[in-house]
Amino acid sequence: MTLRVGLIGAGVMGGDHARTLSRHVAGATVAAVTDIDPSRADQLAAELGATPLASAEDLIAAQDVDAVIIASHDAAHATQVLACIEAGKPVLCEKPLAPTSAECERIIDAQRRRGLGALVSVGFMRRFHPSFTAMKLQVDARSLGEPVLVLGSHRNVSSYPTGGSDGTLSNSAVHDIDTAAWLLGSVVVEVEWFAARQSALVTDRQDPQLIHLRSANGVLASIDLFLNAQYGYDVRYEVVCERGNLRLRPPALVDTDRDGVSGHSLHPDWRGFFADAYRLELTSWVERVTQGRPSELATAEDGLRSTLVAEALIQSRQEGKPVRVRRSTVDEGQPSLMPNAV
């Protein structure tokens, strides 16, 4: 069976997903595209031989759309995911599942009431990056003993003109929140936010920011986010364990020595850095939807957990102190493993 996928949002990320799906993923085709800017939808649809549709509602209802990818503006995610659930169609929603935990909870509730199992997946693609996957295998096997500390960096060349300081947390830091919890196999229960010295090149947000995340099993993750770092797209991670360290390898195919300098070039944005991860994520989603294959894909519950932590970071930023993360409705009744709660 070929899965006929409808795409909502034909911008940078939507275009990338659609091209990856139609060129590199077996068993799926892009059947329809919609965007708030109809000319963008027309262009992408023409390139891929898909049908341009006038609205997200039309696309979700279309008879020849079996499943949906949402790559629209963050603020539109919840309404569109809820419509997919109502229509009984599997949906892969770009992160964040929704910018507020209340919206995420509504989605989880609707999915439960619909009774068709887990229709919703969330695009935390780092889970499919070969180097992150290799790190997780070693953490899970405890090959270097217990993990004790995670150090990470998340750098973009430049940020979108909208979003502000809170947008850094709800749109970008959610990746790091999910990465920490997924790598450690433990939810984040306490956070603290710090301002670094402000870059004079940035006026629309605090940049860089430093966040501390404490997992329920007591590991501290310290991650800097610098969304206008200028020099290239860069994500660095190190898991410090009792008997050694695990470090992420940059996705460079070749190192070049020239004119007294040795190194590799950096991608201008995340699409190149995470190209393999996006391809593997989409492959896994299609296999899960069409064959029921188990997958590392983030669930709606993971989407809720990461948004709850982002909200706690926003609160920590406003109040200037550590904040306990509100327990998600899906984790209620689970024992807290946290040894050193505030």
Ligand code: ISE
């Ligand atoms: C973007 O949406 C992403 O998903 C990138 O991975 C992240 O680095 C960037 O900050 C986000 O805006």
